[in-house]
Amino acid sequence: MQYTDWFLSIFEPVEFLLVAAIVLVLAYLALEHKEIVYAAFFFGFMASFVAAIFLLLEAPFVAGMQIAVYTGGITALIIFAVLLLPRAQDSSLELFATPRKRQLGFLIAALVMILSGLLAFIFPWAESFDDAVVTISNNLNDLAMWLWSYNGVYVQLIALIMVTSMVGAVALLKMDKAEQLSEIRGEFGIEAKPDFEEAEPSSNEEVADEDSEEGDD
Amino acid sequence: MVPLSWYLVLAFMLIGLGGYGMMVKRNLIRILIGAEIMGNGVNIAIIAMSLYSPVFTFTGQGLIILVISVAAAHTALAMVLMLVYNRRYDTVDLGHPVVKEES
Known part of the structure; x- marks a missing residue:
């Protein structure tokens, strides 16, 4: 019985960490994969796993809409754009203009991620929200x-x-x-x-x- | 229950990744994908805030439904802009546009 409670208590965090890791890896692949068609497919998969995050957040209708619009519609639009623009598949476009530009972009993005992540952890969310009144209805x-x-x-x-x-x-x-x-x-x-x-x-x-x-x- | 800060960290990481793609990439389609990734991060943040806050009971979900609808429209518009850019400059490279010579 204790093992069951322990399993149930860690199930949701483990599920969140797994899905979040998959979302981040797929987002990175959507940006960095050499073949842009595969990148579009990776974006579609990422949108599906974001829908899984919405399910964890108790928003099933939004999750369904995410799959219908993002995975179905927007990914199809991006693939159409790739097919209509053959030059988009040119691999030389994936080369960076200058190494400094890439480093600068990476630095700014990392700075945004670290500072906002710190804010997310430090800010007293629990005190700012009254947990007793939370009534989420599906x-x-x-x-x-x-x-x-x-x-x-x-x-x-x-x-x-x-x-x-x-x-x-x-x-x-x-x-x-x-x-x-x-x-x-x-x-x-x-x-x-x-x-x-x-x-x-x-x-x-x-x-x-x-x-x-x-x-x- | 997963703490709110975990969802927000995921959302901010997605926003940072999308920003990285928008700042660094030269291919217009990659830039569009970066913008969509940023949008997904923002959606996660709003839904998480709506779940954990009593103030936004349905506001978060309703807002995201509208945002997702508009995202489809702005992606279609962005695709048309890419087509126009390709016609005018004969490339989808945002870094080095070359004006197409008129025949």
Whole structure:
């Protein structure tokens, strides 16, 4: 019986440490693996293990959403980006511009990690929160009420932001086509630039006559 | 129960790793992955705070649901920006953009 209690008491910390170590290793691999396609897959796996952290934090709905959006959607988007941009797979991009830049980046990141980690350990979290009042409910009805009834306006605003960003994305993609319109020129109005300017002359006599007429003009 | 500080240390380590990727990497897709890793770290910190604090009972979870939704939108936008960058500079290297010569 004592062994069972002991096992139950250490089960959650051991589970957390295991999942956290896997998350950190996968995040490092997502940043440092030479093949960017594998890096995208490692990012997807990392997002799945972050969902496991959310389960440990008693947020199963958020964990499900994390898997649906991050593991499913965002990883697929990153892989699409890799496939659409073949230059992204160039291994020379993984070389650092200068060793000093890498060392500086590593130093700043390590400094941020150490200082914020120290803050996390030193700050008196237990005193700042009243443990007696903690009531966490996993009831999805309550969560839906909180989200849609009490804070529905913010959800609408977020939806508006998302629609704006999507419209902006489409506009950015179409911008190049708008720039190509500048090639349409003409003295008296719109005259499309002929596409056959650089075409090889054919043996057809009519085409040759037309070319000679254009030359005379 | 796992102490709050453990979750926060994990979150800060993820934020630091993502920041390292964003500062050092030249490939635009790596930089996007770094930003997403930072976002995941922030999500863990917010959810942990909401679990341990009585003030944010549902605030943390509701906020993260919105944040994850917006993350999908901003990743799509970032991908479009990468495509535009590639069209304009003919590379995805943020370090050495070369203006593509017009033919």
